Amino acid sequence: MTGRKPPPARRIADALVEECGRTYAEEAGIRLKDTPQPLYQLLVLSLLLSARIRASVAVAAARALFGHGMRTPRTMVDATWQQRVDALGEGHYRRYDERTATQLGEGAQLVLDTWRGDLRRLREEADGDRDRLMEGLRRVPGIGPAGADIFVREVQSLWPETGPWLGAKALQGAERLGLPTSPGKLAQAARGHDDARFAAALVRAALDKDIVDAVTEAARAG
Template sequence: MTTIETLLDEGGRTFADEAGIQLEDTPAPLYRLLVLSVLLSRRVQAQLGIRACRELVESGLGTPARMRDATWQERIDALARAKYRSTEQTSTALGEGAQLVLDEWGGDLRRMRKAADGDAGTLAEHLTAVPRLGPVGADIFTREVQAVWPEFRPHLDAKALDGAEKLGFPRDPRKLAEQVPGDDLARFAAALVRETVNG
């Protein structure tokens, strides 16, 4: 049977880390995680979404102001370089989403954190107001952000719990969280999701 230590060693890399996001409780990394969550909300391979996020950031679009101020075509070109599909709709959504983050949260998602006050349901409501970020994307964001927003631990969504069940771990998020150090919970969740997707 796979142990938690083995799982963390073999697959315990967050999607944010794969996308080159050094996640911290500061505006730019949190916004980049939001963009990644939008890209992964679509039915695309995770690697495509990760690559598209990297390309957008490397193209200088890693803050809401820069994303909003980029032309529609500049966003399309960055997505196309990453071979991401639905470039036109996604370019529009990213521009509108950046404007929403600026208007509603002053460009700083820590304000969203404060408004959610530790309630994952409230956080999901705020997140799904972002264009093209549905419940799946909200789960991705919360699953990853628990690394720096500990009040949302444990966040193990249905995909993570499916992976846990497949490996013979308890399906109860609290029981699982008791076996994993808090700082490793986001990595553990990512590893469980990979088990579900790759299995």
């Protein structure tokens, strides 16, 4: 109905988190904590999500890789290229499977050689500087600006010096929902919500018009 007053930003934010406030790491079965294995798994997921492919397919591919034991840089390197291709195919990640299988192997070797398999060493190198952290992430084959953005967006609740961080896709979601896109006003609307979950929910809104409609209606009803 035209002319209806939009719900307050705070109500929209609350409805958004209620509707889809789950990180992509959670969806991929990653129990994110400050230890090497889940941090590496988040790096793998960030690489997969950064391709021009549906997020659900990227998540399924990550689950398949982890399900086949490729949960650490060492096990990723020790797997054959064909094993990586097959796992990606099992998750229906077929458009980029061969190139991605190569990048996963090369990236895992770089993580082993550069940070001894522990991305907390990259965090130490960055010393609280988010730009330096993202620059370090982009050294990993297959991790470009989009992949670094995803990693920081998902890790910010664990590494608070990286946040609050939304990125371009989350801001697109905010715009679609009628939320403010200035960081200060958006942070005020989201006050009390986990930064990573709120950012992921905004990304989901950017990718799915049905989520925008459901959140808007829930906010009006609330």
